[in-house]
Amino acid sequence: MKTIAQLTYIPLSEEDPREKVQDLLEHLAQYDVEIEVGYLSTTIIGAPKTVFEVIEDLYDTMSLESEKFRFHVELLSPEK
Template sequence: MANNDSKERKEGMTTIAQITYIPLYTDHPKEKVQDLIEFVAQHDVEVDINYLSTSVKGEPDVIFELIRDIYETMTLEKEVFRLHVELLSPTELDPAEELESDDEE
């Protein structure tokens, strides 16, 4: 039963992660960061690109899956990197935002 309660709380919740990706030992760090931004944009999250980091907003499960995907993809590509992630606590999805996301589907 606790599992169902947890699942119900996650639905309708949104969180923000601020991601800083630092490619190491490369002559072209900007290209590596741009590649990562393009990778992130393929996920079901809102993306806000900042000077030193990228913020992503979405359902907590989607955010955690994205972080895992970034880590695993960069590892498989034999990249040497630092990945800093800051998470904000989840908040309830604003009903207006929920309607907008339904319209997009």
């Protein structure tokens, strides 16, 4: 079974948020998930446990590196 999560990260205290977003995309590469980068969000597809681990890790990373941010997570029903 695979879980699909659509993630949107918005750094609120940065003049140019692209660098912070790019850093997180590079951080995602260490996980065993499929990554689809869109204009406004990124979709990850993988084992449920891994997807939730990614979400938690990204949140922890953003909390340490960004003063203020929004992190939207949308979960789609699992694929079998």
